[in-house]
Amino acid sequence: MDAESLSAALLELEDEINWDAAAMLDRAVRLERQAHLLGDELLAARARLSQANLRMRAGDVAGAAQRIWKVHQWAVDHGARQLTARTHLVWSNIHRHLGDPAQCLEHAVLSVELLDETATDHMRIWHRVKLADALAFSHSIDAARHRFEQAERLAIEHGRPDLRLAVLNNFAYAEYTAGNHEMAERVAQRLQQHAAEHGFELDASLLDTIGLIEIGRGRFAEAVHTLEVCIERHRTGREDDADALPEYLLTLAQAQRGLRAYDRAQASLDASRDLCLARELGDVLVRVHQEQAELHAARGEFDRAYEVHKIFFAAFTSLHSRQREAQARTRQALFETAEARQEAERFREQARRDPLTGLRNRRYLDEQLPGLIDTDPGLVVAIVDLDHFKRINDQLSHDVGDQVLVQVAKLLETELAAISKEAFVARLGGEEFVMVLPGRPLSQAAEELDTIRRAVRRYDWATLTRGLPVTISVGLSGLAETESDNLLSLADRNLYAAKHAGRDQVVHRGTHAAAA
Numbered sequence: 289m290d291a292e293s294l295s296a297a298l299l300e301l302e303d304e305i306n307w308d309a310a311a312m313l314d315r316a317v318r319l320e321r322q323a324h325l326l327g328d329e330l331l332a333a334r335a336r337l338s339q340a341n342l343r344m345r346a347g348d349v350a351g352a353a354q355r356i357w358k359v360h361q362w363a364v365d366h367g368a369r370q371l372t373a374r375t376h377l378v379w380s381n382i383h384r385h386l387g388d389p390a391q392c393l394e395h396a397v398l399s400v401e402l403l404d405e406t407a408t409d410h411m412r413i414w415h416r417v418k419l420a421d422a423l424a425f426s427h428s429i430d431a432a433r434h435r436f437e438q439a440e441r442l443a444i445e446h447g448r449p450d451l452r453l454a455v456l457n458n459f460a461y462a463e464y465t466a467g468n469h470e471m472a473e474r475v476a477q478r479l480q481q482h483a484a485e486h487g488f489e490l491d492a493s494l495l496d497t498i499g500l501i502e503i504g505r506g507r508f509a510e511a512v513h514t515l516e517v518c519i520e521r522h523r524t525g526r527e528d529d530a531d532a533l534p535e536y537l538l539t540l541a542q543a544q545r546g547l548r549a550y551d552r553a554q555a556s557l558d559a560s561r562d563l564c565l566a567r568e569l570g571d572v573l574v575r576v577h578q579e580q581a582e583l584h585a586a587r588g589e590f591d592r593a594y595e596v597h598k599i600f601f602a603a604f605t606s607l608h609s610r611q612r613e614a615q616a617r618t619r620q621a622l623f624e625t626a627e628a629r630q631e632a633e634r635f636r637e638q639a640r641r642d643p644l645t646g647l648r649n650r651r652y653l654d655e656q657l658p659g660l661i662d663t664d665p666g667l668v669v670a671i672v673d674l675d676h677f678k679r680i681n682d683q684l685s686h687d688v689g690d691q692v693l694v695q696v697a698k699l700l701e702t703e704l705a706a707i708s709k710e711a712f713v714a715r716l717g718g719e720e721f722v723m724v725l726p727g728r729p730l731s732q733a734a735e736e737l738d739t740i741r742r743a744v745r746r747y748d749w750a751t752l753t754r755g756l757p758v759t760i761s762v763g764l765s766g767l768a769e770t771e772s773d774n775l776l777s778l779a780d781r782n783l784y785a786a787k788h789a790g791r792d793q794v795v796h797r798g799t800h801a802a803a804a
Contacts, residue, residue, distance in 0.1 A: 289322050294331050301338045302374065303410035305454055309346040313339060333362050333371060341378045349385045352378065370411070373402035377415055380422055389426040396422035409446040413439050417455050424462035432462055449486045453494070456482060461497050469504040476501045492522035492536060499539050508546030515540035534563040534572045538579060545583055553583055574600065644690060645697035648714035653722060656712075661772045666727025670737050670764035671779045672700065674719035675791040680756055692758055693719065696744060703740040722776075730766045730796055737762050738794045745792065759792035769797065 289297070298319055301312055320335035337359045344352035356378055363371040380395035396419040403412055420435035436459040443452035456479035463472035476498050483490050490498070495518035502511035519536050537560035544553035557579055564573035577600035584593035640652035660667055674696060681689040693715075700713045700721060710726045723740075725733055741760055749758045763783025770778050786795040 291326055291328055291331065294319060294322055294326065294328070295334075298331065298334045298338065299408070301342075302334065303408055303414075305414070305451075309342050313342040313346070316342060329362070330366070330368060330371070333359050333368070334374075337371065337374055337378065341381075344378065344382060344385070349382055353382055356382070369402055369404055370406045373399050373407065373411065373415065376402065377418055380418060384422070384425060389422070393419075393422040393426050409442075409448060410451065413442045413446065413448060413451045413455065416442065417458055421458055421462065424466060427466075429462065429466045429468065433459075436462070449482065449488070453479065453483060453486075453488055457494050457497055460501060464497070464501050464504055469501065472501045473505055489521075492518045492525060492532065495521065496536055496539055499543060503539070503543050503546060506546070508543050511543035512540065512547060512549075515543055531567070531569050531572050534560045534567070534569055534576075537563070538572065538576060541579055541583070545579075545586055548586070550583065550587055557583065642697075642715040645694050645715050647697050647701065647721070648712055650714065650716055653714045653716075653724070657724065660724065660726075661767065661775070664727045665767055666729075667775075668725040668728060668730060668733040668764060668766040669775055669779050670723045670725070670733070670762050670794075671716070671776070671783045672713075672721040672723060672760050672762050673783055673787070675757075675759045675761055675787075677719040680753060680758070683756065684753060688752065691752055692749075695747070695752070696758065696760070697721070699744050699747060700740060703743050707736045707740075722779075730764070730768060733764060733766065734794050734796045737764060741792070741794055761786040761791045762794040764794065764796045766796075 297315075301316055301319075304312070316335050316338040320332050320339070323329075323331035323335055336355065340352040340355040340359065343349075343355070356375055360372065360375040360379075362368070363375055376395045376399035380392050380399060383389075383391035383395060396415075399415045400419050403415060407415075416435050416439040420432045420439065423429070423432035423435060436455060439455045440452055440459070443449070443455055456475055460472050460475040460479060463469075463475055479494065480490070480498070482488075483494075495514050499511045499514040499518060502508075502514060515536060519533065519540065522533055522536060537556045541553045541556035541560065544550075544556060557576060561573065561576050561580075563569070564576055577596060581593045581596040581600055584590070584596055640649060640655070641647070642649045657669075674692070677689065677692075680692055697713070697715065700723065704711050704713050704723055704725075708725055711724060713721055713723045715721050723737070725736070728736075741762055744758065744760050747758070749756070761783060763779045763781065763786055765775055765778035765782060767775060782795040782797075786793050789795070
């Protein structure tokens with residue numbers, strides 16, 4: 289598989305709404321291997337993100353959290369904006385599982401803010417849907433409604449009736465969970481009308497949403513019919529989520545109870561319970577116990593209702609405890625990965641800092657300078673050297689020499705920051721420094737650097753150096769006068785000219801700014 293085919297295969301995983309987590313996870317692992325064989329780091333990172341997402345969908349939220357931060361860091365470091373947007377969407381879903389609406393919303397917002405011209409139509413629509421879901425989760429239903437409507441307009445504009453169906457489903461469910469049953473019904477009606485117009489058969493998950501809304505509106509007979517069709521389509525369809533059929537049977541039991549068809553409700557509930565026990569679906573089983581208590585109460589069997597309610601309460605408490613343990617494990621995974629990331633960033637920063645002065649070092653300069661040269665045709669660089677520094681080391685000590693270097697570094701950094709916030713100074717080694725200034729006329733840069741030279745000369749060195757003067761010589765050059773490959777070497781030649789002409793001066797284009 290070549291890179292183009294591999295990218296297309298990954299896109300199928302990334303832009304998929306209906307999930308077969310186990311099969312898709314296996315495919316994502318195989319695609320990552322192929323990406324490594326091609327030597328394509330971006331494709332490998334995309335495959336790893338799909339794996340993290342699929343693990344989360346399969347319930348391994350902690351495993352997803354442990355894996356995603358490396359993908360996110362790679363995406364940020366390499367300017368992979370589309371991949372970064374996708375990582376924030378997965379982060380949002382992780383925090384939704386954790387029950388953290390604030391973090392869920394923050395990442396959902398970032399997943400939309402990062403969208404640009406490279407985003408797929410699916411991303412433009414679906415990221416806004418998940419932002420709407422996050423807003424609804426945060427109980428901001430008015431803001432959620434606005435985002436759902438925005439996503440729906442985009443689905444229409446981009447000719448994606450399939451995604452519009454998914455938008456309307458999430459929209460209807462959000463209104464239902466917010467208690468806005470009348471609004472939920474209106475959205476559900478639009479969903480059904482849209483499906484009919486485009487020849488879509490409503491799948492089981494959509495019918496379940498519609499059935500819940502019909503129950504909320506008290507239309508139990510319609511809900512029973514909807515759920516019966518839902519269960520039949522589930523049995524003949526390809527949906528294989530373990531909890532899907534138990535959920536549908538539970539919803540059907542609720543509708544049948546509303547019709548006072550208690551025996552049928554009990555049969556549906558028993559079927560749901562059997563599946564929950566067989567598949568170890570503790571979260572659904574808790575709600576089965578709750579519905580069983582409601583069913584006993586509806587029959588007037590209050591003693592049995594009370595006994596089942598105690599079972600429900602014990603199961604709910606146990607489930608809540610397991611959920612808290614799972615959340616704690618995931619939060620620990622997030623903490624550990626955050627620690628690892630911070631440690632990596634700390635070492636990365638240390639590797640680009642001079643340990644004595646705290647300034648940027650040669651490595652940082654080598655990383656930054658090529659990009660600045662490419663984007664700033666007026667870039668100016670200056671090489672700075674301390675005059676007669678060997679005399680300070682020999683007459684006073686290397687410790688005093690180090691103190692002088694530290695103080696000179698502070699002066700250079702402080703004075704340069706006053707000239708330009710975009711400029712920076714780095715230590716090249718020994719008593720030599722380099723200053724990088726954004727685009728400006730060379731004559732202006734020379735005047736500005738001469739003020740820095742004078743600031744070093746005027747500093748009160750007497751206490752530290754016992755009367756020995758501390759001055760600097762500066763050679764500078766700019767892209768306006770030389771080729772990029774020659775930028776530093778020309779500055780170095782001008783520095784040599786400053787030294788040869790008597791030191792304590794700034795030299796550019798053979799022009800001297802003498803000591804004063």
